[in-house]
Amino acid sequence: MANATRRRLSFVDLAHPQVWHKLVEYTEVTIAFAKLITDFNNQWAKICLLTSSQLQQLVIDFRRKTESEIRGKCHLGGMMYDLWESLLLESEIESQSLKKVACIMEKEICGQLTNCVMNKTLQLTLNKEYRHDLDEILEKSHEYVQELQEEYSKIFNNQGVKSDIDLAHNEYVLELAGVNGLYSKYQYNILPELLQSMEQSQLETIDTICQNIQLIASILQEHHEQRHSSLASFVVTSTTTNPNEELENYICSMNETNDGLTKSPVHIRFESFLSPMNNNNNNNNNSRMLTGKDEQLIIYAAPVIKMQLSSHCKETIDRLKEIKKEKSLLLAIINPQTSKIPVKQHDDQQQSDKKILNQICDFMKRKHQLRLIELEESVLLAQQDLLKPHRPSMSSNADNEHDAHKRNSKNIKGLWHDAFRALKTSTTASGSGENENLSVS
Structure with missing residues (x-):
């Protein structure tokens, strides 16, 4: 660091040719630097204008898509869509703010720097010309004095007339004094x-x-502070959203538009026992046999029937244990x-993204397998309840044992077990197929 008591150096101290x-x-380099900053400022302004235009077009495009692809298909509302519209509005404000930044850069900064470059370039050109002219004057003055000195020496050495020598002497001395006065004025006044x-x-x-560098930074700082304040408020607002409330609002809107029909419970039509009796061809024996036995098992004392029911019980119990x-x-x-379904992080790479997708698909596939197993379990539990030994037994004609056994040759457990096994197999196959086709863009 320079000594504070030392005289400040200046261009005057660098007077040597x-x-x-x-x-x-x-x-020249300083002026070129000013021109460089001017070009930088102009290109930044152009980028801001281009970005502003592109951002504005982006907002227009996505507003159109929102209307056609979202609201056009389902009239939706609520905080979620208000936030989306607010985000589009913030983007639009960002576009306008960038355009404003570009205008300020062009008017305030570009004008100052351009004028500075032009003026200082002209001043430098003139200063170079002035120094060149002064150097020529000094050189010619020196040459003229040298000529007079040579002339004076020549007359003096030739021992000419005294008056000629005196004239040459005086002329030389006069010019010498004049040139020295010029030198003094140049050195102590003109050149400094x-x-x-x-x-x-x-x-x-x-x-x-x-x-102007400070002004560029100041303009950008003001722009970012304004945008930061606006976006910070937006972020605070967005954190107050409640997914449950959003869903409830949509359900309420559905009730209003459908006159409350959406509140009606879902009525599943349960299967009812249909008698095999034909009204046109009634068999009195069979009619008497089925009377009072709707939706109940017919339990025979014969070994075949006992063995069949026992087999049903065993198979049902075994399958319930497996389930x-x-x-x-x-x-x-x-x-x-359940509490931590994988979520993609910002710095994940493609391989990590694919792994997370596979985990999500596997999770959903297993959840569906669990649903299918629970459905099968509900079937078996209902059948197990029917097969419990506390059910009252009934006697029947032994002649019908063989026919009853043939009708029930394919047991109920087998039917449901095969059906749910087929469902789970198809689910597994489709899940693995989807995993193979998954790709992360």
């Missing part, structure tokens, strides 16, 4: 003034450059994931 080109070079003028021009250039194990395994896998 050999360092003149260094001063000129420094001034020229150098000071050049220094002042350079200081103004540096000051203009620094001020219990399968449910335990699935629940052990599903429950830890």
Whole structure:
């Protein structure tokens, strides 16, 4: 760091002709730097204008898509869509703000820097011409004095007339005094003034450059502070959203538009027992046999019937045990994931994205397997309840044992077991197929 008590150095201290080109070079580079910043500012302004235009078009396009692809298909409302519209509005404001930044850069910064470059370039050109003219005057003065000195020496050495010698002497001395006076004026007044003028021009250039760099930063700071404040408020508002409330609002809107029909419970038509009796061809024996036995098992004392029911009981109990194990395994896998379904992080790469997608698909597939198992379990539990030994037994004609056995040759357990096994197999196959086709863009 320079000593505070030391005299400030200036261009006046660099008056020697050999360092003149260094001063000129420094001034030229500073002016070129000002021009560089001007170009930078202009290109930044163009980028802001282009971005503003593109952002505005983006908002227009997505407003149109929202109307045609979302609201056109289902009239939706609520905080979620208000937030979306607010985000579009913030983007539109961002576009307008960028356009404003570009205009300020073009008017305030570009104008100042352009004028500075033009003025200082002209001043430098004139200062270079002035220094060149002064150097020529000094050189010619020196040459003229040298000629007079040579003429005076020649007359003096030739021992000419005394009056001629005196005239030559006086002329030489007069010119010598005049040139020395010129030298003195040049060294102590003219050149320092020229150098000071050049220094002042350079200081103004540096000051203009620094001020405009600061102005660029100040404009951008103001822009970002305004946008930060607006977006910060938007973020605070967006954190108050409640998914349950959004869903409830939509359901309420459905009730209003459908006259409350959506509140009606879903009526599943349960299967009813249909008697095989034909009204046109009634068999009195069969009619008597079925009377009072609707939706109840007919339990015969014969060994074949006992064996069939016993087999049903055993198969039902065994399958329920298997289902219990399968449910335990699935629940052990599903429950830890329920509270933390994988979410993509910003710095995830494509491989990580694909892994997360596969995990989500596997999670959903296992959840569906659990649903199918629970459905099968409900069937078996209902059948088990029907097969409990506390049911009253009934006697029947032993002659019908063989026919009853043939009708029930394919037991109920087998029917449901095969049906649910087929469903689970198809679900697994479709899930694996989807995983293979998944790709992360």
